[in-house]
Amino acid sequence: MNEFETILPVFSRFIHILSAILLLGGAFYARRVLTPVLNTLPEDKRMQAAAGAQLRYRTTLFIFVALSLLSGLYNFLQVPHSRQYEMAFGIKILAVLHIYATIILWATSPYGDVEFAGKSKRRLLSISISGILVVLISAYLRSLSMPGF
Numbered sequence: 001m002n003e004f005e006t007i008l009p010v011f012s013r014f015i016h017i018l019s020a021i022l023l024l025g026g027a028f029y030a031r032r033v034l035t036p037v038l039n040t041l042p043e044d045k046r047m048q049a050a051a052g053a054q055l056r057y058r059t060t061l062f063i064f065v066a067l068s069l070l071s072g073l074y075n076f077l078q079v080p081h082s083r084q085y086e087m088a089f090g091i092k093i094l095a096v097l098h099i100y101a102t103i104i105l106w107a108t109s110p111y112g113d114v115e116f117a118g119k120s121k122r123r124l125l126s127i128s129i130s131g132i133l134v135v136l137i138s139a140y141l142r143s144l145s146m147p148g149f
Contacts, residue, residue: 009078016071023064024131031124058107065100085144092137095130102127
């Protein structure tokens, strides 16, 4: 096995974990810190600040989505898996697709998660909950792929 065959899987795993951390961390931060602060502003300022925050994060967000998708696919295709692994992986992918769809809706919506006309959105909350579920399933999948577990 040459160096490239050793470095590429490690680098791919690193990129996958890093992009997931930053993607979910950004959503969690926006939910727990940014949204409550924005909701204290007057409605016109709130909408302007929310749109600015979404615009600044949008490109970064799409990069993280693409990196996590590509590196995750590469990591999955590296080794054969058991039926139990594939079943849990399928559930994980459904949660990941929910995260991708919701975060894209959040990033492109003119309202984000701030209150508008007395109504509040819960997109970032659902991303955070699904993210926790994905991390839990990922830990389980890792235990299935490690010898001795």
